[in-house]
Amino acid sequence: MNSENKKFCTNCGKEIPQTAQYCPYCNTKQPSLEPTYLNRSDVRTHQCPRCKNLIPDGVSYCPYCDEPQTRSQSNSNQQQTDQPAKAQTKNTTNHQPRPRKSHFWRNVIVLLVVILLAVIAFFTYQNYHNSQVQSQNQANQAQTGKTTNTKDQDNQSKPQNNIVEIVKSFTQNNKYESGQDAAQAVQKVVDKVPNSEGTNATWDPNAQTVNVNIPASSPIVKSVDSSSPQVWDTAVKALQTISKEISNNSTGNDDYSNIKVVRDDTGQPILQVDKGNVSLNSRTK
Template sequence: MNSENTKFCTNCGKEIPQTAQYCPYCNTKQPSLEPTYLNRSDVSTHQCPRCKNVIPDGVSYCPYCDEPQTRSQNNNHQQSTGQPAKTAQDQTNQSNHPRQHKSHFWRNVIVLLVVILLAIIAFFTYQNYHNSQIQSNQNQANQEQTAKNDANKSQAKQSKPQNNIVEIVKSFTQNNKYESGQDAAQDVQKVVDKIPDSSGSSVKWDPNAQTVNVNLPASSPVVKSAETGSPQVWNAMVKGLQTISQEISKNSTGNDDYSNIKVMRDDTGQPILQVDKGNVSLNSRDQ
């Protein structure tokens, strides 16, 4: 028989005419089928496990006996390729895996970048805080050091004039001999000239009172220093006159003593400081 005009019995599997409604061999009624014109060489086929008819791969049910063909088709494919058959679920999972893997990869990359960014932000935040703390501590240390230096300078400023004037007096009175009040007045003038801001002052020997009189302008910084709360200049002059008075008393010749020094304001003539033999008997600042 021509294969294009035949079909296979759904019961015995024998080749029978295409138009046969019953198998001439086993008398089994045949299903009504639309004629197909497939070239067997172009179609992969397998044998139905139930009716043994040759049917194309890929059909879900046998067109002759209505037997499900998925398993048979997969088995046939497995036998022809030598590879394990894959179910529809396996194929679905296989097709989804690359997409899931790709999605997980980019998700992990994004998470890693976020972590790195947060770490960088945290690092620079800590660095800025640490640097600001160091700068703040440094500024505080500088302020404390500046205040300390200012205090030392202020203290030195207060003591330096006194210390300097004593050294100056001793430098030019060493081994001096005072034979007259005029000699004493000359050295007292040297001391007064060394006092800061003492310009305009005059020193004279008063033979009647037996005193060395120092006249200071009432407007001079020396007098104003005695009247204010910062008497550094005034105290330097007191210390200097004490030292020169002591030197004059120690080095006066004969029985005369020319160490009595009286300081007066030129506007009133009133004494504001008196030193004798190095001892202060009057200090207007103490009054």
């Protein structure tokens, strides 16, 4: 190669064409120089399949466009046979293509960011959904509370009104000639009161009262201390009604309308009604 058209690689120091942009031996990019041309006929060359420039045989990359040369190995072997002395002074080792930069960590970071955004979006939606459900439940509970209060008010009035009508339907204009007659009428009324199982009414001739013995486990007794005394209030209303009916329809000078409700476990009176008037009520005392 003419000394005027040569230069040396800045990395490996080998002689390379002056116009080479990359070293054909170590693939190092070279500083730009004024373009010159190959002018020796004894240098074997071939045409780069990409840029069409003439380049020496035996190089791995085109010094003009960096295109890998597939003919370099065969040309190098032929050059070694024809010119063994010159071939020994040149590096004919095939170079591997320049390694590509790995984007592995960049892809990992992008994937982690996507996952993080997906997690944030999921929990944001979950919190929003839970808040909506909670708001709806609160609204439903408020509506249910209003409905329950209305029903409770209706239930407190309807059973009492119904029991009064029931009592009057089978006791009106009855004649009570003895305390036993009064006790039988009270028993019929008590049987009409909801949850009154196990309750019995008897006449006490000594005290001149109709004693109503009621089990301590009865819902009527439990209703005395509860926050929903509908059952107890219904029983009180029923006994007030029958007491008044007995007072109005007792024969002679005797009055059998004095009714006393007693717990069967303690014998303690929890309600007393006479002539339809309440003189003792455990819930209000």
